[in-house]
Amino acid sequence: MPEIAALVALAAEGDQDAWNALVDRFNNLVWAVARAFRLSSADAADVVQTTWLRLVEQLDRVREPERLGAWLATTARREALHLIRRSGRQLPTGDIEMFDGVNATDPEPDARLVVDERDKMLWRCVDGLTHRCHVLLRILMADPAPSYEEVSAALDLPVGSIGPTRARCLERLRTLVVRAGISADAEGL
């Protein structure tokens, strides 16, 4: 994505509009990474802002500006893990096969939003996946859709394993959805 590298160069020269364009392009990805690690909304916002401040101070030093999305995803993952460790919460292990229902520490969908039951059930099913699957699917929900390189950076997994992991996680999700009985058309997922 050469246009990203060009925006980084412009932002390094002092162009606020270029900076704004970078934020518009990647803020949702950074938010998705923070939330994928099940941070509260306030903690996730801290991680997002810290990640952008890191870029502010590193604008002249970004080695591969065309890969900025991956750099931001990596930074956000590290900040999220630091914050989890600081708060003394258990780091997700990634080898738990299935959480039993919704974990009490999971951020619940914002209660003020009017969402239909199917949305909420589907969200709980995503929450009920293994840590790795939850992180992967939440990051893939970022808008615009992240590249595999960005997903790989957010998960600290090789790019080549993203596709197979994604397929496996979607399969598990379909199983949960069917078990929850919320959809006759889980096939459509």
Place this chain on the structure above:
Amino acid sequence: MTHDDDLPAELKALADRLDPEPEWLRGAAKALYTWRTVDAELAELTWDSLTDEAALTGVRGTAAPRLLTFQGAGVTLDLQIEDTRSGRRLLGQLAAQGPAQLEIRHRDGTDGVALDELGRFVVEHLPGGPVSFRTRLTTRTGDSVVVDTAWELV
């Protein structure tokens, strides 16, 4: 390279409806650009008890204060963060090659920090969110140097 077909449409739309970014966040991220300073040197985080000690001992503890060290451009800043009943308190010491002034930068602005004769300082009621310290240093040759620590969520 994007993979638009990677997630079923229903799933993609789910985060938009159930977990959108807070409305203020994007504007705040754009405003962070005003923290950019082209003439400042960077002091990097070189020690963090949170990650470095945990890696050494395998122990995950939060009772002990967090210790951080930033180094760069002739400045060393040691920080200790403690939880107190009235909030979080930061104790620190600045070692610089020359007379120096210190400021703490946080999301609500910048505050001067008083140093004692040994370069020690206290910040009571540490603000939330990321912080960075700015050292204004006068070198032996009389030059003014600005050294900022990397932003850190402490």
